[in-house]
Amino acid sequence: MRAEKKITIIGAGLAGALLAILLARKGWTVEVFERRPDPRLAGYEGGRSINLALAERGLHALRLAGLTEAVMAQAVMMRGRMVHSADGGTQLLRYGKDDSEVIWSVHRGRLNISLLDAAEAAGATIRFNARLDRVDFNAKTFRLINDHDRRDEVRDFAVLIGADGAGSALRQAMSGKVALNEHFAPLGHGYKELEIPPADDGGFRIEPNALHIWPRGGYMCIALPNTEKTFTVTLFLPNEGDPSFATLPDVAAAHAFFARDFADTLPLVPEFDADWTNNPIGSLSTLYLDHWHLDGRAVLLGDAAHAMVPFHGQGMNCAFEDCIALARHIEEAGNWAEAFAAFEAERRPNAEAIQAMALENYVEMRDRVDDVDFLLQRQLERV
C-alpha cells in the first residue's frame, strides 16, 4: 500500500477535512477535492444546521487530531436539556451528575475552517471549486467540474474516499459497479432555522448552557447556543398533515402557529418574518447501504455512507469516529481492499445502531414532554 501513497478524498466537509489531517500526519500524500469555494475566502456556504452538538465520541476524535484547543475555544457547554412546556415553564434535565458529563455546541462553519487549516498544516492539498462529476474505475480516473467557470479536468487516482455527504457523487459512481442497495428512508418531517439574537445588554437572551427544547407532541423546536450570544432555533415539523409545513404556506400562518404553540419563543426572535421567509425547509432522511466500499478502489464514510436524522446529535460525531477507524485500518491492513472491508465491518453495525437511536430519539424528544422521569433516565443512558 505504501508504494501507492496517494489518497484522494472527495469532500472537504467535516469528515473529509478530519480524515485528511489524520492521513497526512501519517505521511500519506493526501489530495482533497471540494465542490464549494474556500470558506476562508468566500464565507461559509453551509446550507444547513448552523451549529452542532459535539459529544464525547466526536471530541475524542478531535483530541486524537490535536484539535481540542482550537475547537473548544469556540464551543458553548450544554449541561442538559432545558425543557420548555406549553405553559411557559422550564426544567433543566442534566445529562450527567456534574459538568464532567456535558455536550458542546459548535459552529459548523468555524469548525470546518479549523479542520481545513489543520489539514493544510499537516501537508494535505485541498482544491476548492472542484466537484466530482464521474469516475472511470477501470482506468482509475475521475472528472472534476468547476461550477463557477464550468471548466472540467480529468485526473487519476490510486484510491478514492467519499466524504461527499448525503448526496455523494462517489456513491452514485460506485453504484454502477457494486450493488450498494441504496435505500433513503425519508422521515416525512422537515426543519427550518430561526435566530435568537443577543439581548440588548449584549448577553444571551435565555440560559446559555443548555440545549433548549420545546416538545409539542408530533413536532418540536430546539435551540443551541452560539459563542456570539445568539441561539439557532430549529423547528422540526411534519411535511404533511395538520399542523405541518403544508399548513403554513406564508409567514402570517407561521406566526399564528408559533403564537399558539411556541408563544414564549416569539419575543425572542425579532426577525421571525425574515427568517421564516428566507430560510429554506430542510429535508431529513436515513441512508442505508449494503456495502460501503468497491474492493480496494473506493470507500465511503460519514453521511455519504450513513446519513441519519439529527435527533441524537450524532451524525458528525459518528463521521469523526469513522475517520479514526479508517485511518487506523489503512495503517494496519496489508492492502486497500482489506483495509476498506475491515473498516466497514467495524463501523457499519455501529452506524446502523446510531441511526436507529436517532429515529427513536425524535419520538422521545417531541412526545415525552410530560414524562420527565423517563426523559431523565434516557438522557443518563445516552450521553
Ligand code: FAD
Ligand atoms: P458533509 O458535512 O455534508 O460534507 C460533505 C462535503 O462534501 C461538503 O463540503 C460538500 O460541499 C462536499 N461535496 C458534496 N458533493 C461533492 C462533490 N460531488 N464533489 C466534491 N465535494 C462534494 N451531527 C452531530 O453530530 N450533531 C448535531 O447536533 C447535528 N445536528 C444536525 C442538524 C441538522 C439540521 C442536520 C441536517 C444535520 C445535523 N448533524 C449533526 C449531522 C451532521 O451535519 C452530519 O452528519 C455531518 O455534516 C457529516 O459530515 P460529512 O463530512 O460526512 O458530510
